[in-house]
Amino acid sequence: MADLDHSLLMALREFIRPVVYEVVREVVREELASRPTPVNEPEEYLSIKKASRRYDIPEGTLRNWIKSGQLTRYKIYTSVRLKVSEIESLLHKS
DSSP states (O other), X not given: OHHHHHHHHHHHHHHHHHHHHHHHHHHHHXXXXXXXXXXXXXXXXXXXXXXXXXXXXXXXXXXXXXXXXXSOEEEETXXXXXXXXXXXXXXXXX
């Protein structure tokens, strides 16, 4: 009797495994298809002067944010640039 029960369980297991595999696979496919595809847009950088004009923020305020660590400056050769995403993030916090 025990051998029959064991054989029945093994047969049932072999039958169920591929069915469960296909169901999980289909659910994962549907979930991935429903998510928006991320777009890797290049980061935009602005000089302090251009950032000041675009966001109507005094240059001194931008420089104070850099000094206080609220904003990161990026040096490209001799010029200083600010990430647009960081400026916008800082503005949305205010």
